[in-house]
Amino acid sequence: MQTIDMTVTVNGQKQTLAVKPNDTLLEVVRDYLDLTGSKEGCGEGVCGSCTVLLDGHPVRACLTLALEADGSAVTTVEGLADGDTLSRLQQSFIDHGAVQCGFCTPGMLMSARALLDDKPSPDRETVRRALSGNICRCTGYAKIVDAVEHAARPEAGCPDCRSKDTGGDHD
Numbered sequence: 001m002q003t004i005d006m007t008v009t010v011n012g013q014k015q016t017l018a019v020k021p022n023d024t025l026l027e028v029v030r031d032y033l034d035l036t037g038s039k040e041g042c043g044e045g046v047c048g049s050c051t052v053l054l055d056g057h058p059v060r061a062c063l064t065l066a067l068e069a070d071g072s073a074v075t076t077v078e079g080l081a082d083g084d085t086l087s088r089l090q091q092s093f094i095d096h097g098a099v100q101c102g103f104c105t106p107g108m109l110m111s112a113r114a115l116l117d118d119k120p121s122p123d124r125e126t127v128r129r130a131l132s133g134n135i136c137r138c139t140g141y142a143k144i145v146d147a148v149e150h151a152a153r154p155e156a157g158c159p160d161c162r163s164k165d166t167g168g169d170h171d
Ligand code: FES
Pocket: 039, 040, 041, 042, 043, 044, 045, 046, 047, 048, 049, 050, 051, 060, 061, 062, 063
């Protein structure tokens, strides 16, 4: 199939790629750029495991054509850490036991990142709404919401650490 050149900045690095017209953004990040953090769960826009940021907005990469990202900036889960240092949001997921099998985690993190970029101090209901398009089959969601709440307000913590009066710290 004929290819078309495109330029996209992914996690701060400018990339020039020859893509097929029907390639998805998920195929570009996973197959062309070997950024395999973003997961393909349903491939139909339902589960959210493929969520990346396109010019700062969360999108389903499985439903986004690669060419829609031409000239834009994309952030994948690999772009959250600073080298070997996890972001506060990522560390909070670990501290709260918000990761079990981990398949949903990259998408959850990207939806949460978009929320905190837009609303740095969301209430719990706002966190729930922002993550409502991301499906997790393992955790029951509460720990994920705790993790996002704690990352947003480390000094206040989440309901779990407030109930234990740990001053916002987890073990
Ligand atoms: S893989 Fe994209 S929404 Fe499920």
